[in-house]
Amino acid sequence: MRVKRYVVNALPEALPMIRSELGKDAVILNTKEVRIGGFMGMFRKKKMEVIAAIESGAAVPSAQSQSKKAAADVQRVMHAIQESKRQAANPATVVLDQSAPPIPTPPPVTPVVPQAQPMNRMNEDLLEEIRFIKQSLKQLTMHKPEQAGPLAIQALYGRLVQQEVEPELIDRLIDSVNEKLATKQELPNAEETWTIARELLREWLVPYSNHSINEAARIVHFVGPTGVGKTTTIAKLAAGQSIKFGRQVGFITSDTYRIAAVDQLRTYANILNVPMEVVFSPMDLPKAFRQLEDRELIYMDTAGRNFRNELHVSEVNSLLQSNEQSETVLVLSLTGKTKDMMAVADNFVKYGVRKVLFTKQDETSVYGSILNLAMKHELQPVYVASGQTVPDDIGPFDAERYIEALLGAPANE
Ligand SMILES: Nc1nc2c(ncn2[C@@H]2O[C@H](COP(=O)(O)OP(=O)(O)OP(=O)(O)O)[C@@H](O)[C@H]2O)c(=O)[nH]1
Ligand SMILES: [Mg+2]
Structure with a gap:
């Protein structure tokens, strides 16, 4: 599995990046609010951390095709939106003559609806885009918090649950560990995650030691x-x-x-x-x-x-x-x-x-x-x-x- 972390202003900003870098089969494992930068804990900027992953072996777009595809994606979505707006503004007009005698129902025929080829493609792309977003959302709701996030964090979460630490304290500790790891680009390993958790617990327990x-x-x-x-x-x-x-x-x-x-x-x-x-x-x-x-x-x-x-x-x-x-x-x-x-x-x-x-x-x-x-x-x-x-x-x-x-x-x- 290839896992990648994105720090963005909002989730929609991350979607094209994930799609172009990891491909359309990528899934979002976790999203959470993080605060980065600032000075002595002040003026920290609110950002969103998105962890996305792709099964190893799945097709990942090449760097060149990624940027081309991302640009084409954006263009296609824009086109489709404009087209649907145009259609909504000029709906087909149908006049029904109420006084006319009823027309006998014709035998059923398979309707042949002539459609412009480019419009079909645009709709397909749009549908694909929607499918991707839906799949990502489904992944998000399917993953319970204890299963989400980088593996080391998941493992720490699991350990604290197994030790019957109060859920509120688990969330606080995991948030603080994540905050300390937020500046890192690499995914944390278990060793450093545990070290940070130990340091935090030491601080927490000072008044009780x-x-x-x-x-x-x-x-x-x-x-x-x-x-x-x-x-x-x-x-x-x-x-x-x-x-x-x-x-x-x-x-x-x-x-x-x-x-x-x-x-x-x-x-x-x-x-x-x-x-x-x-x-x-x-x-x-x-x-x-x-x-x-x-x-x-x-x-x-x-x-x-x-x-x-x-x-x-x-x-x-x-x-x-x-x-x-x-x-x-x-x-x-x-x-x-x-x-x-x-x-x-x-x-x-x-x-x-x-x-x-x-x-x-x-x-x-x-x-x-x-x-x-x-x-x-x-x-x-x-x-x-x-x-x-x-x-x-x-x-x-x-x-x-x-x-x-x-x-x-x-x-x-
Ligand atoms: N395994 C283990 N058993 C303990 C420990 N402390 C006490 N016990 C055992 O627990 C049982 C109850 O101990 P007590 O000291 O009678 O408990 P208590 O709180 O005074 O009980 P009550 O007066 O009935 O409320 C005894 O069998 C003790 O040997 C301990 O740290 N570990
Ligand atoms: Mg007693």
Whole structure:
């Protein structure tokens, strides 16, 4: 396949060029608005990028015949238009005598309509022209956006769709990549397309990188849907803090909702030699804090609920302290559905939650939701857990590693 890119003011301007350079069998793969030139991002001119292609082996007009044919095409179209205008201005006059007796219908004969030879040719050319335009339009509507454009861009698009990145973010990223490639005459290869995408994602993620749980926070609450790994994560982090940094850690659990939930955290508390308090309602909290007065750091476990339901969110929120000494971390599993995660995040962001911790990275190879939640909910990823082993299977969120995992290796064309 031979692919060619045209940057023109409008699509009609590109059609004669495509036809004369690639031939009448050429198809348009993609059109999009691009901005080129300008100074420091200003005064950029709006243009249209048209990607056309022809199957290898199809007849491509020679350079000489191309220009001759293009000129002849334009002339023929102009002629035909003038001719049809002339005919419209002088229609044949037919007078019907209403009073005359009805004329018997003659036997059917094949009508012989004498027509001027040049007019036939002109009409044929015009028809051919219309057929070409129709075919091009059909190609355009047949190609879904993810199938259009240069192959490397298509591959990047496909990768982002497969990673469940939000469609709006995919469009933004693809547009920005295309903009960066707009000045190039050659079609981009996968390597450079990926490099540009990586750079853009790096810029995008700057506000969401290098965040951790606030070191000044003495009380850290962990909230999130059922079974995402809140309790396990608390055990991992507590082990890290007490073993690595020798900090005095304490636990509070308000998860009296599920049978055995208290025992689960108590088991970790016993292993780690960490005191633990159980609260049944917000009224029990002052006593629990008094019991843990000597603790430098208190991790509070909460019951997993269906937090797409806002009532459950407000319930858990009533248990959470909100002062400069406390912080809430939303725990989400990467195995969850993006839409559900967004709905849960929506509900917690309303209560001022800013930090998110992702679990079960080891159980999936789809990572779009980290980007989605950062970009759409301004949630800062703090940790990523990738296994069931306490305390090892957790690490701080690393934007660079994340981008590598999200984009994968440049797709071969
Ligand atoms: N594969 C994998 N499993 C994990 C990870 N984190 C936790 N789990 C497992 O997920 C399951 C649920 O973990 P919990 O810590 O009980 O989850 P939870 O959010 O406290 O659950 P509820 O309190 O019931 O809402 C357990 O089997 C954990 O071992 C992880 O990063 N990867
Ligand atoms: Mg739990």
